[in-house]
Amino acid sequence: MHELSMAQSIMNAVIETSEKNHANKVIEVIIEIGKMTMLNSEQVIFMLEILSEEEENRLTHGANFTVEEIPVEIECLECGFDGKLENADLDPYTPISRCPKCGNFKVNVKNGKDIIVKNIVIDK
Numbered sequence: 001m002h003e004l005s006m007a008q009s010i011m012n013a014v015i016e017t018s019e020k021n022h023a024n025k026v027i028e029v030i031i032e033i034g035k036m037t038m039l040n041s042e043q044v045i046f047m048l049e050i051l052s053e054e055e056e057n058r059l060t061h062g063a064n065f066t067v068e069e070i071p072v073e074i075e076c077l078e079c080g081f082d083g084k085l086e087n088a089d090l091d092p093y094t095p096i097s098r099c100p101k102c103g104n105f106k107v108n109v110k111n112g113k114d115i116i117v118k119n120i121v122i123d124k
């Protein structure tokens with residue numbers, strides 16, 4: 001499942017960063033998920049919560065996970081449209097965006113395609 005593998009790599013990044021910073025405990029993790037990833041934020045949080053309680057992930061026991069959804073922003077190379085895409089403009093089966101104004105696929109995605117661990121609050 002897409003969400004599970006994503007949650008696992010988020011968790012790995014969180015643990016790696018926390019260990020590097022000599023954390024005793026991870027208190028809060030804020031993750032940005034671009035809408036273009038088509039990930040279900042609630043499912044990602046749910047899986048992070050399960051993973052964080054696993055025996056070997058001692059650092060993350062009881063941690064709080066927050067997801068901020070980042071809208072997709074594009075720039076059309078054809079008509080010059082520059083702005084956000086609504087959910088209806090996103091095709092859940094292809095990770096390709098088209099311009100909502102002229103329908104062109106020659107667009108530059110400026111925002112919303114990444115998953116970023118934005119902030120990790122730790123206790124030392």
Ligand SMILES: [Zn+2]
Binds near residue numbers: 076077080099104
């Ligand atoms: Zn256009």
